[in-house]
Amino acid sequence: MSIITIERKVLEKNDEVARKAREEFAKRRMLAINIVSSPGSGKTSILERMLEYFNDAVAVGVIEGDVQTDLDAQRIAKYDVPVVQVVTNGMCHLEAKFVYDSLSAFDGKDIRLLIIENVGNLVCPSNYDLGEEFKVVVLSTTEGDDKPLKYPAMFRNASVLLINKIDLLPYVNCNVDSMIKNALTVNPKLKIFQLSCTNVQGIAEWCGWLEKQLI
Amino acid sequence: MHEMSLAQDIVASVREHVGTERLRSVTKVRIEIGAASGVVSESLQFAFDAIIQNSSLSAATMESTIIPFVVHCYHCGKDSQNDGGYMLCSECDSSDVAIVSGAELILKQIELKEM
Numbered sequence: 001m002s003i004i005t006i007e008r009k010v011l012e013k014n015d016e017v018a019r020k021a022r023e024e025f026a027k028r029r030m031l032a033i034n035i036v037s038s039p040g041s042g043k044t045s046i047l048e049r050m051l052e053y054f055n056d057a058v059a060v061g062v063i064e065g066d067v068q069t070d071l072d073a074q075r076i077a078k079y080d081v082p083v084v085q086v087v088t089n090g091m092c093h094l095e096a097k098f099v100y101d102s103l104s105a106f107d108g109k110d111i112r113l114l115i116i117e118n119v120g121n122l123v124c125p126s127n128y129d130l131g132e133e134f135k136v137v138v139l140s141t142t143e144g145d146d147k148p149l150k151y152p153a154m155f156r157n158a159s160v161l162l163i164n165k166i167d168l169l170p171y172v173n174c175n176v177d178s179m180i181k182n183a184l185t186v187n188p189k190l191k192i193f194q195l196s197c198t199n200v201q202g203i204a205e206w207c208g209w210l211e212k213q214l215i
Numbered sequence: 216m217h218e219m220s221l222a223q224d225i226v227a228s229v230r231e232h233v234g235t236e237r238l239r240s241v242t243k244v245r246i247e248i249g250a251a252s253g254v255v256s257e258s259l260q261f262a263f264d265a266i267i268q269n270s271s272l273s274a275a276t277m278e279s280t281i282i283p284f285v286v287h288c289y290h291c292g293k294d295s296q297n298d299g300g301y302m303l304c305s306e307c308d309s310s311d312v313a314i315v316s317g318a319e320l321i322l323k324q325i326e327l328k329e330m
Binding site for chain 2: 011
């Protein structure tokens with residue numbers, strides 16, 4: 001019997017590509033953020049409100065990850081920003097190579113903010129570094145306030161939490177204070193914003209903060 | 216179910232390290248799963264078994280060890296285990312902590328029988 005000792009991260013190849021992507025973002029002076037959440041929490045709606053807020057003031061590029069269809073890219077294309085749709089064909093998360101291979105679509109466009117909308121899934125995308133500056137996790141009030149405790153990896157690996165659909169609070173069984181307390185239990189360093197895409201409450205605060213992070 | 220992608224990465228790494236001609240002699244693939252990695256050991260096992268079926272690796276079994284989630288606290292200086300996967304010191308409740316172990320998936324060893 002012989003033993004080969006390897007001691008290597010299984011995701012090392014992904015991490016290598018993520019490092020290359022990160023170098024490329026720095027070279028292009030582009031801030032890349034990776035938006036993650038379960039399906040239906042409102043990632044694309046938040047993105048639309050962000051594009052309305054930044055309008056011509058900040059050059060934004062978008063990478064849309066979905067299991068099937070280019071419906072999201074169609075929604076985003078209306079805002080006249082460069083958008084790449086990545087269809088994963090069943091894969092439950094984006095990997096760094098999808099992002100790195102998409103970057104040529106932004107050549108010569110002087111993009112300052114790259115928004116990557118990950119596949120809707122509160123588990124799998126947490127393991128995959130895409131080269132982003134930080135992850136933004138979206139949790140909506142309709143999902144319940146206990147989710148950070150149930151899906152800690154995603155909240156631990158994110159830097160920002162967007163609590164979405166706060167306009168629905170009177171109608172749903174969600175205590176937003178408990179939600180915040182649970183999120184901070186998992187990750188005390190989370191920066192938290194409360195939003196509504198319907199009445200745009202909180203959008204300016206979130207986008208204003210993000211604008212200050214631009215390189 | 217990203218365990219299928221992860222299992223494919225594990226199998227690709229094994230092929231890379233062992234070489235095609237020795238694949239049939241692989242008996243064990245040892246991996247370490249961080250308790251807070253978000254990877255489900257049973258799903259990974261299922262995916263690994265499905266991938267190696269009828270391949271030159273079909274004699275191999277995957278052996279996984281769960282590594283507890285441990286954080287180092289900069290406030291009290293101690294390392295402590297946190298079973299919830301939270302960024303909190305279990306000794307003094309400080310949030311000024313860094314992950315020591317238990318968040319990653321590691322390919323540890325490959326065992327081969329002599330041909």
